[in-house]
Amino acid sequence: MPHNLGIRVASSRLASTFDESCSWGSTPDGGMNRLSLNNDDKRVREWLIEQCKQLGCSVKVDQMGNIFAIRPGKNNSIPPIGMGSHLDTQPAGGKYDGIVGVLSALEVLRTLHDNQVETYAPVALIDWTNEEGARFPPAMLSSGVWGGAFTLEHGHSRSDASGNTVKSELERIGFLGDVPCSYEANPLSAHFEIHIEQGPALEAENLRIGVVTGVQAMNWYNIVLRGREQHCGTTPMNMRADTLLCAAKMIQSINQQSLALPGARASVAVINSSPQSINTLSGRVQFNIGARASSDALLATLDVNLEKACKEVVEDSVRLDESIMGKSGEGGVKMEVWEKIWECPKTVFDERAVSMVRESAREVEGGRFKDMVSGAGHDSVYTARKVPTAMIFIRCKAGISHNPAEFSKQEDIDAGANVLLGALLRYDDYLKEKTAA
Amino acid sequence: MPHNLGIRVASSRLASTFDESCSWGSTPDGGMNRLSLNNDDKRVREWLIEQCKQLGCSVKVDQMGNIFAIRPGKNNSIPPIGMGSHLDTQPAGGKYDGIVGVLSALEVLRTLHDNQVETYAPVALIDWTNEEGARFPPAMLSSGVWGGAFTLEHGHSRSDASGNTVKSELERIGFLGDVPCSYEANPLSAHFEIHIEQGPALEAENLRIGVVTGVQAMNWYNIVLRGREQHCGTTPMNMRADTLLCAAKMIQSINQQSLALPGARASVAVINSSPQSINTLSGRVQFNIGARASSDALLATLDVNLEKACKEVVEDSVRLDESIMGKSGEGGVKMEVWEKIWECPKTVFDERAVSMVRESAREVEGGRFKDMVSGAGHDSVYTARKVPTAMIFIRCKAGISHNPAEFSKQEDIDAGANVLLGALLRYDDYLKEKTAA
Numbered sequence: 001m002p003h004n005l006g007i008r009v010a011s012s013r014l015a016s017t018f019d020e021s022c023s024w025g026s027t028p029d030g031g032m033n034r035l036s037l038n039n040d041d042k043r044v045r046e047w048l049i050e051q052c053k054q055l056g057c058s059v060k061v062d063q064m065g066n067i068f069a070i071r072p073g074k075n076n077s078i079p080p081i082g083m084g085s086h087l088d089t090q091p092a093g094g095k096y097d098g099i100v101g102v103l104s105a106l107e108v109l110r111t112l113h114d115n116q117v118e119t120y121a122p123v124a125l126i127d128w129t130n131e132e133g134a135r136f137p138p139a140m141l142s143s144g145v146w147g148g149a150f151t152l153e154h155g156h157s158r159s160d161a162s163g164n165t166v167k168s169e170l171e172r173i174g175f176l177g178d179v180p181c182s183y184e185a186n187p188l189s190a191h192f193e194i195h196i197e198q199g200p201a202l203e204a205e206n207l208r209i210g211v212v213t214g215v216q217a218m219n220w221y222n223i224v225l226r227g228r229e230q231h232c233g234t235t236p237m238n239m240r241a242d243t244l245l246c247a248a249k250m251i252q253s254i255n256q257q258s259l260a261l262p263g264a265r266a267s268v269a270v271i272n273s274s275p276q277s278i279n280t281l282s283g284r285v286q287f288n289i290g291a292r293a294s295s296d297a298l299l300a301t302l303d304v305n306l307e308k309a310c311k312e313v314v315e316d317s318v319r320l321d322e323s324i325m326g327k328s329g330e331g332g333v334k335m336e337v338w339e340k341i342w343e344c345p346k347t348v349f350d351e352r353a354v355s356m357v358r359e360s361a362r363e364v365e366g367g368r369f370k371d372m373v374s375g376a377g378h379d380s381v382y383t384a385r386k387v388p389t390a391m392i393f394i395r396c397k398a399g400i401s402h403n404p405a406e407f408s409k410q411e412d413i414d415a416g417a418n419v420l421l422g423a424l425l426r427y428d429d430y431l432k433e434k435t436a437a
Numbered sequence: 438m439p440h441n442l443g444i445r446v447a448s449s450r451l452a453s454t455f456d457e458s459c460s461w462g463s464t465p466d467g468g469m470n471r472l473s474l475n476n477d478d479k480r481v482r483e484w485l486i487e488q489c490k491q492l493g494c495s496v497k498v499d500q501m502g503n504i505f506a507i508r509p510g511k512n513n514s515i516p517p518i519g520m521g522s523h524l525d526t527q528p529a530g531g532k533y534d535g536i537v538g539v540l541s542a543l544e545v546l547r548t549l550h551d552n553q554v555e556t557y558a559p560v561a562l563i564d565w566t567n568e569e570g571a572r573f574p575p576a577m578l579s580s581g582v583w584g585g586a587f588t589l590e591h592g593h594s595r596s597d598a599s600g601n602t603v604k605s606e607l608e609r610i611g612f613l614g615d616v617p618c619s620y621e622a623n624p625l626s627a628h629f630e631i632h633i634e635q636g637p638a639l640e641a642e643n644l645r646i647g648v649v650t651g652v653q654a655m656n657w658y659n660i661v662l663r664g665r666e667q668h669c670g671t672t673p674m675n676m677r678a679d680t681l682l683c684a685a686k687m688i689q690s691i692n693q694q695s696l697a698l699p700g701a702r703a704s705v706a707v708i709n710s711s712p713q714s715i716n717t718l719s720g721r722v723q724f725n726i727g728a729r730a731s732s733d734a735l736l737a738t739l740d741v742n743l744e745k746a747c748k749e750v751v752e753d754s755v756r757l758d759e760s761i762m763g764k765s766g767e768g769g770v771k772m773e774v775w776e777k778i779w780e781c782p783k784t785v786f787d788e789r790a791v792s793m794v795r796e797s798a799r800e801v802e803g804g805r806f807k808d809m810v811s812g813a814g815h816d817s818v819y820t821a822r823k824v825p826t827a828m829i830f831i832r833c834k835a836g837i838s839h840n841p842a843e844f845s846k847q848e849d850i851d852a853g854a855n856v857l858l859g860a861l862l863r864y865d866d867y868l869k870e871k872t873a874a
Contacts, residue, residue: 091712092666092720134714161713198671218670220715229529229840232704232727233655234635234812237696239836244705248688255682259674267669268681269710269719275528276598276707277571278657278725279813280839283529288715290669325835375671376716398762399676402717403666 007115009417014107015410021047022095031404032095036088036130042173044087048127051106055113061177062186064142064155065129065170071109073119079187081427084126084379090134094406096196102127104194104417111421120432121189128379135160138220138342140377145181147382152181183386190353190427191383194392194416196408198376200399208415209369210393211358215347215381216373217299221289224337229283238324240281244273246313246333247285253309254289263294264302296345347381350388357390360422364415392419444552446854451544452847458484459532468841469532473525473567479610481524485564488543492550498614499623501579501592502566502607508546510556516624518864520545521563521816527571531843533633539564541631541854548858557869558626565816572597575657575779577814582618584819589618620823627790627864628820631829631853633845635813637836645852646806647830648795652784652818653810654736658726661774666720675761677718681710683750683770684722690746691726700731701739733782784818787825794827797859801852829856
């Protein structure tokens with residue numbers, strides 16, 4: 001039988017692996033809070049390494065704390081085929097985002113082990129550090145360093161709200177490895193990733209599996225506004241430089257700009273105002289915009305429109321203020337910072353890798369799957385810059401993600417893991433043929 | 438000469454007292470950060486007590502940490518005439534708000550001392566605890582307990598953002614006194630207060646002094662919205678329950694509601710969203726509204742309009758969500774909390790006390806003053822519930838307050854202190870005549 005195709009993952013073992021590993025970071029509402037490099041992340045990493053070692057894998061940890069657990073093949077002179085995702089979560093996240101990818105990869109390794117399958121190439125399970133970017137923005141930080149999108153220094157120096165850096169936290173939890181974090185020094189042959197869809201499309205069409213052909217383009221922005229701290233009781237309404245009111249107008253305008261461009265999405269999820277006093281108008285407001293679009297050209301249009309719309313809000317404020325206050329008002333609310341803190345163009349996955357996912361999905365699901373573009377970024381965006389990459393989406397409930405209510409059925413996870421197994425073995429056959437040729 | 442009216446405060450001493458006492462809590466930008474009951478507040482309180490003791494005052498500290506420094510009179514069987522304000526500031530406040538009131542009162546005591554004036558009634562300088570409410574909302578907390586607006590338990594249990602209570606912080610800095618905090622147990626005969634205007638009216642008319650006849654009506658609100666935490670990249674724009682977007686719409690609508698009612702003011706200065714993740718729509722947003730109006734009736738109208746406007750925003754969200762998501766969406770963004778956390782009706786000050794301020798202003802300023810209604814709340818709002826109360830406003834630059842740029846000229850402060858001295862002596866004469874009669 002070609003490709004060892006008769007073998008299947010063990011559903012009940014995969015299910016119990018979720019129960020076991022999600023004990024670190026679970027929250028009473030059924031969700032997860034396992035921010036990157038916290039103590040729960042440390043514990044689940046140690047657990048993961050132990051599981052892989054039991055299967056005879058060797059384990060490497062790189063300078064960004066990325067874990068590579070490698071199961072040897074027949075020809076260990078070629079780089080391993082990677083199966084990666086992440087074990088960190090949002091602060092109020094679910095049990096599936098990222099976790100499905102790593103635990104399915106572990107189940108694939110166990111299935112190969114049980115069936116004594118010797119692959120041609122070595123196979124690597126990868127846990128990428130800080131995919132969420134929730135603790136240390138931006139997202140996909142460590143696959144980004146590996147893929148050359150960020151320097152190691154940039155990766156190490158990212159810090160959380162308390163000022164702890166990635167490097168200091170890696171040291172603290174014992175995961176500052178010495179393997180260089182780069183494709184060139186520590187290569188893969190390919191990268192496959194299962195992930196929950198995080199959207200409603202598969203559920204709407206009653207499908208378990210999506211074959212992901214690429215990822216939409218993304219920008220993140222940081223904005224700081226400065227107005228005047230003024231007494232809320234005594235300052236006439238028309239003499240105010242009300243920073244939070246300007247921010248509120250921008251948030252609405254950002255929403256309208258994205259609604260006006262089909263295929264674009266933009267929103268503000270983080271806002272901070274100071275001083276925090278009911279009786280004093282805020283004089284400084286910081287917020288972030290997350291913007292996405294189905295093409296680089298559309299994102300470029302959205303980029304221009306967002307900046308224009310936000311600048312119009314401050315120009316209105318300045319005009320109004322100067323007409324009433326003259327120079328004494330110092331010109332209303334100003335935009336102190338308009339900064340693009342992250343840019344990620346549209347990703348198109350490798351045609352061969354995608355076709356192997358598609359073939360595997362056809363075998364496992366009998367044709368019941370669809371091709372999709374991912375709305376979210378994933379570690380595969382950065383691996384795709386260096387090696388053939390493809391992704392498998394599985395259905396999730398109501399498209400809900402980054403939320404304790406995030407949920408995927410076990411049968412859908414099983415289907416995804418079996419598609420991953422089939423894609424991996426197909427890619428292994430391809431490498432064998434290519435090397436022989 | 439009636440009323441000891443020839444005497445005047447010492448300008449240079451009053452000026453140097455500012456320099457001396459503002460060393461605790463001053464910020465590099467020329468402002469102050471002396472949040473109630475912090476270590477700087479402790480030090481300035483200790484300094485104040487020392488200054489008053491040097492003048493022969495006895496000092497009482499009550500259960501809310503209010504300091505009463507009492508200079509004896511001829512007849513110590515009647516309650517002292519109070520001169521009070523506060524030494525705490527906003528987190529990014531100025532050197533004048535509250536501080537002018539306490540330091541002018543100290544200068545009045547020193548002037549009485551220098552001129553060996555024996556008043557008929559005793560005279561009390563009062564430093565009221567936590568007037569700003571910036572660290573422990575609401576404002577005017579401890580004059581409020583003294584005046585019966587709040588219970589002692591309420592006052593003691595207010596907490597800051599770190600969970601420290603007023604009581605524990607009073608204990609920590611050694612200012613949890615044992616004098617009962619109430620008018621009944623520790624009465625005054627009257628209360629006079631100097632304060633900076635915190636508005637632009639006196640400057641606009643080139644006047645130093647305002648005679649304050651009352652304080653506008655005020656409400657504070659706490660609002661909590663609950664939407665859905667959703668992935669910002671994958672969730673279609675029309676399937677979102679975007680909590681921060683709803684809050685932004687409300688902030689704009691609150692602004693519009695207050696603009697629509699001349700004499701009303703409403704604004705949002707505090708907002709907090711969670712989780713703080715660029716990639717996850719916030720599922721919980723908390724904010725506060727501060728609302729004021731020139732009459733109780735107008736504030737009641739504003740109250741109805743604000744609640745209606747904000748409820749319309751959530752109703753729109755619920756309608757939209759249910760039309761797209763059905764029951765699975767759980768109904769869009771909801772208003773979990775709409776709570777009035779502070780209500781303070783319009784205050785009208787005592788006619789006799791106000792007339793004595795007016796007479797004193799006429800003597801000091803030769804008729805160059807105006808009657809005014811205060812836009813801000815002050816400790817005098819709560820003393821007015823129990824004893825004849827009046828206030829003196831002094832001019833400040835550009836109406837700026839709650840800001841490091843807050844500024845009043847020394848000559849304006851001197852004028853205010855002399856008006857206070859004259860009003861105090863007039864009220865003392867009135868008490869003497871009244872007791873004799």
